[in-house]
Amino acid sequence: KIHCDCCFCRDDEDTFKILIATDIHLGYLEKDAIRGNDTYDTLNEILECAKTNQADFILLGGDLFHENKPSRRCLHSCITMLRKYCMGDSPIHFNILSDQRVNFNTTQFPWVNYQDENLNISIPVFSVHGNHDDPTGAEGLCALDLLSASGLINHFGHSQSVESIEISPILMQKGNTKLALYGLGSIPDERLYRMFVNNKVTMLRPKEDQDKWFNLFTIHQNRSKHGPTNYIPEQFLDDFLDLVVWGHEHECLITPTRNEQQLFYVTQPGSSVATSLSPGEAAKKHIGLLKVKGHKMNMQKIPLKTVRQFFIQDVVLADYEDLFTPDTPQVTKKVEDLCYAKVTEMLEQAERERLGCPLTPEKPLIRLRVDYSGGFETFSTSRFSQKFVDRVANPKDIIHFLRRREQKEDIKVTVDYGKLLKTSAVEGLRVEDLVKQYFEAAEQVTQRQLSLLTEQGMGKAIQEFVDKDEKDAIQELITYQLEKTQRHLQARGVTTEQDIDAEVKRLRDSKKNTTEEDNEIREAMNRAKAHRLERGDDSVDAGISDEFADVNMDSDEGSYLSQ
């Protein structure tokens, strides 16, 4: 052979080229005078990019729309752009082998749009729905379904049942490459977690040539932990998968990372717009051009040019002792000057980086988090905003004052949950340490409040687990119970002793459920453990592991590795 068998450098008839994007949040802040067009410009860029790169198809990981009921402008723009970029004469080079009535079960036209005789599609778009654009109402329709009824996208991964889920892949073939595309639209994390735990999620596989398929799964859920059952652990996903495209998480971590336990890769493309001014959103935004040939894949990172820059920085005032203390005369003025300097610095950096990028919006997003604990006072942010109104896209909320160091004094129930959770997340702590920590934290609670916590079964749960080496389990249980208690107390405005008495009674009455929950979680863990044992070893993987390709990441350049 003249050229390398696994080379992605040239397009060939066996290579799928898939443009991957997620969380476009079309319509986010569309009424903002400065940022109103951001999401529209970026969808346009993404679609144009798919066209330029002659992608076989576009795969979206959910939250195409920011609002469940997008505005008329939003729907109209989206329809217009899809019609503009995804219709046309370019031929489609792959076939669909699966039962399309199963794959596309939300329209009266249950076939891929490019096979519709009345539509001339050049780039099919496949999308699962996200939590922002999820199905609602008696008909279980989401905004995507309007597009799929129009034949502009192919909405897949919509599970109609709330009891159990069967994910049937779209089986695609291009040349000799077989691609099984699995998808699961957003489901409340707790519910999906429970379904996984109860073995109610099934991923179907083709009966023949199982090991010939490249298995790609698109999911839109919490990937990072928000409470023990409020995310989907990667371990829950089937290990026959090759690549998981993880939507919902906004930080761009698009370079596939290997899950060493399940032996699949996960790519988290991240959103194409910052919908909050948090650090994760400050990472440079990318989409991906995924190439799949046989079992080999390659992800090309493509930086988005139309995305508004976002810079975030933290300032802890107490760290500037040489400059000022709370007692310094005119300290607040000095603090404001410091902040002004920091923001100006970020603006200069933004301007430097924007040089030569005509598509990047002029005004960046800027966030300065100012920790003013230790006796400092805040200054007027509205006056501060005035100074940057012409240079910053978010002048009104540049400054975010917080008192991280004093947080525990502010909370009514005086357990420092944040600290406890943070500390217990540190690896290597023994169970005994965790329990000790728990009780130390609990000491800060009044005796009454402690009894409330105990009523929720936490003590018992810890007892049951204390001899087993299941740190994660305990940690999760502690987190879960503490958060639940906290939520309960806060939601009910529990403040007086009478309130607490009443609450204890209420909780005691509902205790049965809690116990059932604990049991379910325990069972799931046992099952997961048994499953791992069944396979003999965590690192041994029956089907495809030895054929699995290396992953190579490029940022717009074109060098590729082969296995």
Added chain:
Amino acid sequence: KIHCDCCFCRDDEDTFKILIATDIHLGYLEKDAIRGNDTYDTLNEILECAKTNQADFILLGGDLFHENKPSRRCLHSCITMLRKYCMGDSPIHFNILSDQRVNFNTTQFPWVNYQDENLNISIPVFSVHGNHDDPTGAEGLCALDLLSASGLINHFGHSQSVESIEISPILMQKGNTKLALYGLGSIPDERLYRMFVNNKVTMLRPKEDQDKWFNLFTIHQNRSKHGPTNYIPEQFLDDFLDLVVWGHEHECLITPTRNEQQLFYVTQPGSSVATSLSPGEAAKKHIGLLKVKGHKMNMQKIPLKTVRQFFIQDVVLADYEDLFTPDTPQVTKKVEDLCYAKVTEMLEQAERERLGCPLTPEKPLIRLRVDYSGGFETFSTSRFSQKFVDRVANPKDIIHFLRRREQKEDIKVTVDYGKLLKTSAVEGLRVEDLVKQYFEAAEQVTQRQLSLLTEQGMGKAIQEFVDKDEKDAIQELITYQLEKTQRHLQARGVTTEQDIDAEVKRLRDSKKNTTEEDNEIREAMNRAKAHRLERGDDSVDAGISDEFADVNMDSDEGSYLSQ
């Protein structure tokens, strides 16, 4: 020639076949357990009918959607049906000769959908918007624009300016027939009236072969008077038109009627769903198959089968003296029995008429208007409803109690406006009669109230017009002033003499505006009169009158008249 030149009996290459419908109000009462599917079933029937009849195109007169922001179900169903019925392989037999960028100015795809290379359209739909689905927001988009962006309909007649309107026709040609399709989407009547009055509405005409075109105009406005400037008089419309398709009015008066002054015909297809339980809605619902060949036209009435039957009847209790009077023992029971009998009678009639119509919904709409004036009491309608809950589609509002005969005693200003207006609408009354009637009516008003009316300038207005033979003008002014007074008094809860004094002062202060309005109306009338004089004679019509075809109405049979 072997066959008659003007025959519509067979389809030929020179005959436009246009399916005409309006006011479909998709989504009306869509959450009603009984009637929820009505509008969907009927849209389906209309589209199917267009397909069966191989219509060249569908023309909709506005209010395709009931809600300005249709529900997801509503949009989804509409898109699905349009895609199902209006896409496909049937070739289109007419061409468009006008500048489509002007005709279709609300999309980024300013061409008729069937000429889009990426869409395979079998029946193009042309629609103006109605008042229910009118454009809103900064972008001036309406629900139809989502469909037109998708390529499913052709939205036309959207005037972007609020100052003046220029209506540019879609010029179509099929064989030797030239059709100029004018359209004007809904505009608040008062505003459009004013624009007409101020000569701000222009209908453009093709420069060449002006007399060769069949001129069809689609409008969605009040046709019946709701106050003097709250409708569009047919006389306002250009007299070069051949046929006006009048949307918005729900009563089916689809048989074209000739306006003897303007020498055009007007067809009022009426809604395809009853959105109120008023007599106009009880007329049998039809759509039309309009055939146009050269200057000749033929309208075939097509009864709609899926429309829910609606029967309405009036009962005046005082007319049943032989059966009961208010003093009869258990009179209310007897009244209820009478109503029960009437409703049952209507139900039986409904059932008979529904025989052999499997598509017609089983439960009819029933309305019994019970005039209980003369001392009768109402009975419990909720108990009454119970009896018909399984047989009537609107059990909760079958009975509508009113006291028509005592109305004048109930209303503070005791003029019987209804009667006055009704009487003065009778043709052939002389101006003197009208004025006399007015004063007779006015006599019923207290002296104070009369002075109030006079303050509004009515007396003066009548004086000014009394010597001219402008019955309409006076009638309009009377109507306008009376209604305005009535509204004023009611809205302000005017009851005491002090109130009236205060009101008189208020009105005197605001009189300037009223005078200006009067002047404008007078001016417009003079202008209209001058315009008629300019043309020499009301009955002479320069271009097309002598070539104008007879109109022949058929109800589903196929006999046609020629000129």
